[in-house]
Amino acid sequence: MAANHVTFDDHQYEAGPSTYSSIPSSGAGAGAGGPGVGPSIHPDRLALAALGTPHNFVNGDAGIVKKKKVKSEKQKNREKKKLKKRRKLEQAKKAAAPKNSSNNQKEWKVDPVLEALKRSTVSSSANKVKNDTEDLGKEEDKYEDKVKKDVQNENGDVSEEVKVKNEKEKRKLEKREKREQRERKEIRKAQREKAALESNKSITNEGESIQQNDEIEMMDQEQPLELNDDDDNDDNDSKIDEDNQISRSESPPPLERFPLPTSAPAPAPEVLARQGLPTGLEDAEFIDQSLRISLDDLKTIPRKGQEQGEQISDRMKLRLKESGVQDFFAVQAAILPQLLSLRLLPFPYDELHDYLISAPTGSGKTLAYAVPIVEILSKRITPRLRALIVLPTRDLVVQVRDTLELLAKGSGLNIGSVTGQHSFSQEQSQLVADMETPLLGGSSKLDILIATPGRLMDHLSSTPNFTLQHLRFLVIDEADRLLNQSFQNWLSQVLSYINPPDPPRSLPEGFKLQPWDKVAPSWQEGLGLINRDAEWYDPIPSTCQKLLFSATLTRDPSKVAALSLSSPKYYIVQSTSIPSIPYNIGETFAFPTELKEKMLILPPQLKPLNLIHLIHCKEYNVDKALVFTKSVESSERLVRLLEYFEDAYILGGGGGKRIVVKGYTGELKPNERKKLLVEFAEGTVNLLVCSDLIARGMDLPSVSNVVSYDIPLDLRKYVHRVGRTARAGREGTAWTLVEKQEALHFKGMMNTANHLKAIRKVKVKEEDLSGYRDSYDIAMRRLKEHYGRDT
Numbered sequence: 146m147a148a149n150h151v152t153f154d155d156h157q158y159e160a161g162p163s164t165y166s167s168i169p170s171s172g173a174g175a176g177a178g179g180p181g182v183g184p185s186i187h188p189d190r191l192a193l194a195a196l197g198t199p200h201n202f203v204n205g206d207a208g209i210v211k212k213k214k215v216k217s218e219k220q221k222n223r224e225k226k227k228l229k230k231r232r233k234l235e236q237a238k239k240a241a242a243p244k245n246s247s248n249n250q251k252e253w254k255v256d257p258v259l260e261a262l263k264r265s266t267v268s269s270s271a272n273k274v275k276n277d278t279e280d281l282g283k284e285e286d287k288y289e290d291k292v293k294k295d296v297q298n299e300n301g302d303v304s305e306e307v308k309v310k311n312e313k314e315k316r317k318l319e320k321r322e323k324r325e326q327r328e329r330k331e332i333r334k335a336q337r338e339k340a341a342l343e344s345n346k347s348i349t350n351e352g353e354s355i356q357q358n359d360e361i362e363m364m365d366q367e368q369p370l371e372l373n374d375d376d377d378n379d380d381n382d383s384k385i386d387e388d389n390q391i392s393r394s395e396s397p398p399p400l401e402r403f404p405l406p407t408s409a410p411a412p413a414p415e416v417l418a419r420q421g422l423p424t425g426l427e428d429a430e431f432i433d434q435s436l437r438i439s440l441d442d443l444k445t446i447p448r449k450g451q452e453q454g455e456q457i458s459d460r461m462k463l464r465l466k467e468s469g470v471q472d473f474f475a476v477q478a479a480i481l482p483q484l485l486s487l488r489l490l491p492f493p494y495d496e497l498h499d500y501l502i503s504a505p506t507g508s509g510k511t512l513a514y515a516v517p518i519v520e521i522l523s524k525r526i527t528p529r530l531r532a533l534i535v536l537p538t539r540d541l542v543v544q545v546r547d548t549l550e551l552l553a554k555g556s557g558l559n560i561g562s563v564t565g566q567h568s569f570s571q572e573q574s575q576l577v578a579d580m581e582t583p584l585l586g587g588s589s590k591l592d593i594l595i596a597t598p599g600r601l602m603d604h605l606s607s608t609p610n611f612t613l614q615h616l617r618f619l620v621i622d623e624a625d626r627l628l629n630q631s632f633q634n635w636l637s638q639v640l641s642y643i644n645p646p647d648p649p650r651s652l653p654e655g656f657k658l659q660p661w662d663k664v665a666p667s668w669q670e671g672l673g674l675i676n677r678d679a680e681w682y683d684p685i686p687s688t689c690q691k692l693l694f695s696a697t698l699t700r701d702p703s704k705v706a707a708l709s710l711s712s713p714k715y716y717i718v719q720s721t722s723i724p725s726i727p728y729n730i731g732e733t734f735a736f737p738t739e740l741k742e743k744m745l746i747l748p749p750q751l752k753p754l755n756l757i758h759l760i761h762c763k764e765y766n767v768d769k770a771l772v773f774t775k776s777v778e779s780s781e782r783l784v785r786l787l788e789y790f791e792d793a794y795i796l797g798g799g800g801g802k803r804i805v806v807k808g809y810t811g812e813l814k815p816n817e818r819k820k821l822l823v824e825f826a827e828g829t830v831n832l833l834v835c836s837d838l839i840a841r842g843m844d845l846p847s848v849s850n851v852v853s854y855d856i857p858l859d860l861r862k863y864v865h866r867v868g869r870t871a872r873a874g875r876e877g878t879a880w881t882l883v884e885k886q887e888a889l890h891f892k893g894m895m896n897t898a899n900h901l902k903a904i905r906k907v908k909v910k911e912e913d914l915s916g917y918r919d920s921y922d923i924a925m926r927r928l929k930e931h932y933g934r935d936t
C-alpha cells in the first residue's frame with residue numbers, strides 16, 4: 146500500500162516511466178507490470194479501484210485509473226506531450242550530469258527550481274496538482290531548454306551570445322520570483338493594517354487606541370522578519386495573520402499607557418570628549434599666564450597641624466637666583482605650593498593628586514616639576530630611585546638633566562639619564578650598585594632618572610635590581626607626544642613596574658632577604674613580606690604622584706584613561722588677553738604672550754629670495770632664527786643655497802655682514818649639536834635650519850625669530866614651532882612663508898582655531914628683491930651644479 150502514497154514527484158523521479166504505462170498508446174511497455182503488451186496496471190491498484198476505495202489520496206495510480214475514463218482527447222495529447230518532454234528531460238539530465246564521477250556515471254545535481262516545485266506539489270490538492278502539472282510542464286520545458294543549453298555550453302557548442310542569453314533568462318526568472326515574494330508580503334501587510342484599523346474603530350478611548358496602534362506598529366516591524374524566514378509557507382502565514390487579527394480585535398482593552406521612552410538629545414562634542422575622563426579633568430583650573438610670585442612670597446599649602454605654609458629652602462632660592470629666576474612663572478606658582486606641601490613619605494591620610502598641566506611653550510614647565518623634586522628628595526637619607534622623568538628625545542633629556550643638576554647642586558642627590566647614547570652596560574653601572582645579589586627592593590645608585598621611553602624599557606626588562614617601586618614622582622614631559630608613542634606599549638609597562646604586585650605572593654624559593662634590602666612599604670604585602678590579614682592596618686597606598694606636562698595636552702579619553710590617574714587636577718595656563726584656542730575636541734593651545742606672528746603669501750619660486758630679504762633687510766632683521774623646512778632634504782638644500790648666496794653676495798659687494806647658516810639635523814653627533822647650540826647662543830651662527838622633530842621642546846633662550854620656510858602641517862606643529870621663540874617672557878617673532886596655493890589651507894587652519902587675526906600679513910615688493918637677484922642666480926647655478934640636476 147505504500148505505493149498509494151507516492152506523490153506525483155515520487156513517481157516522476159523514483160518509479161520511472163512505468164507509472165505512466167497506464168496511458169493508452171504510451172507504448173512504454175516495460176513497466177512494473179511486467180513485460181506484457183498493452184496497459185500494465187499494478188494488480189493491487191486494480192483491486193482497489195474495483196473495491197471502490199475512496200481516492201482522496203492525492204495522486205495515486207488508482208486516481209489515474211479513474212481519470213482515464215473521463216480524459217478527453219485534448220488532455221491525452223497534452224499528457225503525451227508532457228511525457229515526451231519528461232523523457233527528453235531525463236535524457237538531458239543524464240547528459241548534463243558531471244562526467245568525472247568515479248563510476249563514470251553522471252552525478253545529478255538538485256535543481257533549486259524543480260525542488261521548489263516539488264515541495265509545492267506535496268501539499269496541494271488534486272486540482273492544484275493538475276494546474277501545477279501544467280505549470281511544471283512549462284517550467285520543465287524551460288528547464289529542459291536550459292539544461293540543453295547548459296549541456297551544449299559544457300561541450301562548448303554554444304556561442305558566447307547564447308550564454309549571455311541564458312544568463313539573462315536566469316536573472317529574469319529570479320527577478321520575477323523576488324517580485325512575487327514582495328507582492329505577497331505587501332498583500333499580507335495591507336491585510337494586517339486593515340484588520341488593525343477595524344479593531345481600532347471598536348476602541349472608543351482615544352488614548353487606548355493610540356496604544357493599540359503602537360502595538361500593531363511594533364508587530365508590523367517584527368512580523369516581516371518572521372515571514373521572511375519561510376516565504377513558501379504563504380498560506381500558513383496568512384492564516385497566522387488572520388489569527389493575529391482576530392486575537393487583536395478580541396483582546397481586552399490595553400493597560401493604561403506608560404510614557405514612551407524618547408531618545409536623549411545628542412551630547413555636545415565637549416561632553417563626549419569628557420566621557421571616560423577621570424573626574425577632576427572636567428573642571429580644569431585656568432591660570433593667568435601673567436601671574437608671578439616672588440621667590441620669597443611663594444608658600445606651601447599648610448599641612449595638617451601647620452598654621453601657615455613654608456617657604457622654599459634658602460639653598461633652592463640661591464640656585465634659582467643663580468639661574469636668573471627672580472619670580473616664579475604662572476605654571477610654577479600654580480603647582481609648587483601644592484606639590485611642596487607633601488613630605489618625602491606622605492602620611493596615609495595625605496591626599497596625593499596627580500596633575501595634568503597644559504601651559505604654553507617656554508612658560509617654565511621644567512622648573513615646575515624640577516623644583517619640587519629636588520626640594521622634596523633632598524630630605525632623603527639613602528638613595529633610592531624616587532623620581533623618573535620621561536622625555537621623547539635625547540636632546541630634551543640632556544636639557545632637563547642640566548636644569549636638575551643646576552638646582553640639585555650641593556643637595557647630594559644623584560641624577561642620571563638613560564637614552565642609549567652610551568653603552569647599555571655603562572648605563573647599567575650608572576643605575577644600580579649591585580647586580581649580583583637578588584634584592585627585592587633593588588639597588589639604585591640614583592635618586593632621579595631622566596630617560597627616553599625605549600631605553601627605559603630595556604633597563605626595566607634587563608637590568609637586575611633596577612626597580613621603580615620607590616618612585617615618588619613620575620613625570621611625563623611633552624606628554625602629548627609621548628602618549629602618542631605606542632612604542633612597546635611603554636606607558637602601561639612602566640605603570641606595571643610602579644604599581645605594587647597583587648598579593649598574595651610568596652618569596653622566591655631559596656631567596657634570602659638581606660638586612661639592607663629595603664622594599665617600598667606599598668610593595669611589602671605583594672611580595673609576601675607582610676600578611677595584612679593578620680595585621681590591623683589598611684593597605685599601604687602607593688606614594689607615586691604622576692605629573693603630566695605639555696603645551697598641547699590631549700584629553701583623549703582613551704589615552705588619559707591609560708594613565709590610571711588618581712584624584713587628578715587639571716591646570717591650563719593661558720593668557721587672559723589671548724583666549725586659549727580650542728582646536729580638536731577637548732584640546733586647547735595657548736600661545737606665548739610676547740609672540741608676534743606674521744605671514745608672507747608668495748609664489749613658491751620667490752620663497753628663497755624673500756627669506757634672503759628677511760635676513761638682510763634692516764627693517765625685518767631676522768637674526769637668531771630657527772628656520773623650519775618640511776624635510777631633512779629640503780633643510781640641506783636650503784642651507785647650501787643660502788651659503789652659496791652669501792658667498793656671491795659678500796664677494797659681489799652686497800654689503801652687510803655674512804649671515805652664517807647651519808643645519809641642525811639628527812645626523813649630527815650629540816657633541817656637534819651641543820657645540821652648534823652654543824655657537825647659536827653666542828651669535829656666531831645666525832640661522833639654524835631644522836625639522837620639526839629635532840626642535841621640539843628645545844629650549845634656546847636666544848631664539849628671536851622662528852621662520853616656517855615650509856608651512857606646518859597642522860596647528861599643533863605650528864604651536865610647537867612658534868613656541869621656540871618668545872620664551873620666558875622675552876619677545877619673539879614667528880614668520881610663515883605661505884605659498885599661494887597653500888594660502889587657503891593655512892588660513893583655514895588658523896581660522897578654525899580662531900587665530901587668523903593674530904597673524905599679520907607682510908608684503909614684500911618685487912623691487913625690494915632686485916638687489917639680491919644676481920647673487921641669487923649665481924647661487925642657483927652652483928646649486929644645480931652640486932646636485933647635477935635642475936632644482
Ligand SMILES: Nc1ncnc2c1ncn2[C@@H]1O[C@H](COP(=O)(O)OP(=O)(O)OP(=O)(O)O)[C@@H](O)[C@H]1O
Nearest residue numbers: 470472473474506507508509510511512842844873
Ligand atoms: N621663573 C622663571 N624666571 C625666569 N626664567 C625662567 C623661569 N622659569 C623658566 N624660565 C626659563 O624659561 C625658559 C623656558 O622654560 P622651559 O623650557 O621650562 O619651558 P617649557 O614650558 O618647558 O617649554 P616647552 O614646552 O617648549 O618645553 C628656560 O630657559 C627657563 O630657564
